[in-house]
Amino acid sequence: MQAPRTLRRPASALRRMLTGEAGGGLVLMASAALALAVANSSLANVYFSALKAYLGPLSVLHWINDALMAVFFLLVGLEIKREMLDGRLRTWPDRILPGLAALGGMAAPALVYCAVNLSSPETLRGWAIPAATDIAFALGVLALLGSRVPVSLKVFLTALAIIDDLGAVVIIAAFYTADLSLPMLGGAALTFAVLFGLNKAGVSRLTPYLLLGLVLWVLVLKSGVHATVAGVLLALTIPLRLSAGKPDDPASPLHRLEHAIQPWSAYLILPIFGFANAGVSLAQFEWRMLLEPVTLGVALGLFIGKQVGVFGCVLACAAMGLAQRPAHATWAQVYGVAILCGVGFTMSLFIGLLAFAETPALESEVKVGVLAGSIACIVLGALVLLVAPTKGETTR
Secondary structure: OOOOOOOOOOOOHHHHHHHHHHHHHHHHHHHHHHHHHHHOOOOHHHHHHHHHOEEOOEEHHHHHHHHHHHHHHHHHHHHHHHHHHHOOOOOHHHHHHHHHHHHHHHHHHHHHHHHHOOOOHHHHHHOOHHHOOOHHHHHHHHHHHHHHOOHHHHHHHHHHHHHHHHHHHHHHHHHOOOOOOHHHHHHHHHHHHHHHHHHHOOOOOHHHHHHHHHHHHHHHHHHOOOOOHHHHHHHHHOOOOOOOOOOOOOOOHHHHHHHHHHHHHHHHHHHHHHHHHOOOOOOOOOHHHHHOHHHHHHHHHHHHHHHHHHHHHHHHHHHOOOOOOOOOOOHHHHHHHHHHOOOOHHHHHHHHHHHOOOOHHHHHHHHHHHHHHHHHHHHHHHHHHHHOOOHHHOOO
């Protein structure tokens, strides 16, 4: 008699993120490079005209930034909820090191940006642009370095980026909203209440959640709050079946939705976003742009602020005995990963587009600053990790 087949559980969200997001990061790099090439070729007019063309009520660019990115933020929300309740961040000791590092890595870049823009009040609105870490890009660089980077550092970077994403969502909701429509906000609140009720009633089918999530997206879009916030709100209501010792329960609705979305996010949504938003025409580029307050503030915030904030907080945590540095990692390797945290491509561009939506010239400066700061972080971070001694080559 043939033995019954055991149910093969899918890989956990974290393990899939360390592989899928890393590969997606490489695709994202390629899409950004392609956008730059197209924006400075004979196809430039076609490229920019296509993004401005309207499909129904929104332009192509708005469909990408408001609709497709809402799916990305849904994934972000699912990852945050999962890791907080049933993953690597479920206890306070687990959250201390990446949590404080994420806070430091958001505060320091914002302070650097504000310091550079103090004499330019109209550009201070962009203070949050260098505050976010792009997990896909950063993990893509680590993937290229292979076994030279211990798994504990990849887990640390992932946890830090998840908390960083939570901070970015709060910033977008609190500081980058248009004129609010109270009726639409009320409708969104009512829809969220119904979603919450489905969760409490034990409804595990995803279809009702997704249909109501679409309604929620429309209402949030029309409310003045950025539409991507709807993705996070929907994620909070998706049921997660806690299972001690078996966190990868394949029957959990949250688990199923997260694993269904992740490949689409990594290999389609983010590359499309990168291609649509990284295209900067260099035809009118002048070297003085690098010294403009926005460009300089973003680039220095990512390159200096991030590494100072992240590495400084890790050092402080270790010195005060709050947490230990990631296992099997040297301080040089931790510093290299702290530099990579300055790769802020996706979130930084996204916040920059919100901050200066009505000022195309400043949008271009944001893009130049994000690209300059991120490239500098990729190059220096990879170099530090390549030459850094591993745990087996040095003593503590």
